[in-house]
Amino acid sequence: MRPLRIVQLTLWAAAAVGLVAVGLVLSGVLPIDGSSRQAAVTGAATQGRSQIGGPFRLTSHTGATVTDGDLKGKPFGVFFGFTHCPEVCPTTLFEITQRMKELGPDADRITFVFVTVDPERDTKEALADYMQAFDPRIIALTGTPDEIAAVAKAYKAFYRKVPTDGGGYTMDHTAIVYLMDKEGRFTSSIDYHENKDTQLVKLRRVVAAAGS
Numbered sequence: 001m002r003p004l005r006i007v008q009l010t011l012w013a014a015a016a017v018g019l020v021a022v023g024l025v026l027s028g029v030l031p032i033d034g035s036s037r038q039a040a041v042t043g044a045a046t047q048g049r050s051q052i053g054g055p056f057r058l059t060s061h062t063g064a065t066v067t068d069g070d071l072k073g074k075p076f077g078v079f080f081g082f083t084h085c086p087e088v089c090p091t092t093l094f095e096i097t098q099r100m101k102e103l104g105p106d107a108d109r110i111t112f113v114f115v116t117v118d119p120e121r122d123t124k125e126a127l128a129d130y131m132q133a134f135d136p137r138i139i140a141l142t143g144t145p146d147e148i149a150a151v152a153k154a155y156k157a158f159y160r161k162v163p164t165d166g167g168g169y170t171m172d173h174t175a176i177v178y179l180m181d182k183e184g185r186f187t188s189s190i191d192y193h194e195n196k197d198t199q200l201v202k203l204r205r206v207v208a209a210a211g212s
């Protein structure tokens, strides 16, 4: 083998190792609740942050129509999940509840919405029941399957129905809380992997950036 050929092969090998490393980093940065990590990461990795977010029209757990326009004017956090989720969703909603306590009066300067990816089971009544466990300011949202598909697409959020033993199903889904500025633009995210201080710093930053 000629020396030049060896150099080329070495470079290719280094590039391959680099790609694997990037994949691992992304999988940590973009947590998925469920078994579909790789598919979701591949999709998210190709998207720019400025393309995250967009118009939606959904129904709240109190029966009100809520649009992206209703949320603008204040920063907002968007989390996709479902009420039958065994761990990550309730944990995340509990953490949001705790962070809102820690923000004190500043918690009123940001709105949190929980968008179900399981509208089949998560009716507004089911959401109203579920949300009693969390801060009453968090707005749970449901809609038709098409409306949910549209909002998830706007946020580049992934979700998928996964059959379980016994004929039921669970949902795999993107498990970050998207932090949007008061114009509805994506700024950063928090997730259940982070410690509470990191989450709080990010939330304070988003609130501060919006001004008073």
Ligand code: NI
Residues within 6 Å of the ligand: 033, 081, 082, 085, 086, 087, 088, 089, 090, 173
């Ligand atoms: Ni979940």
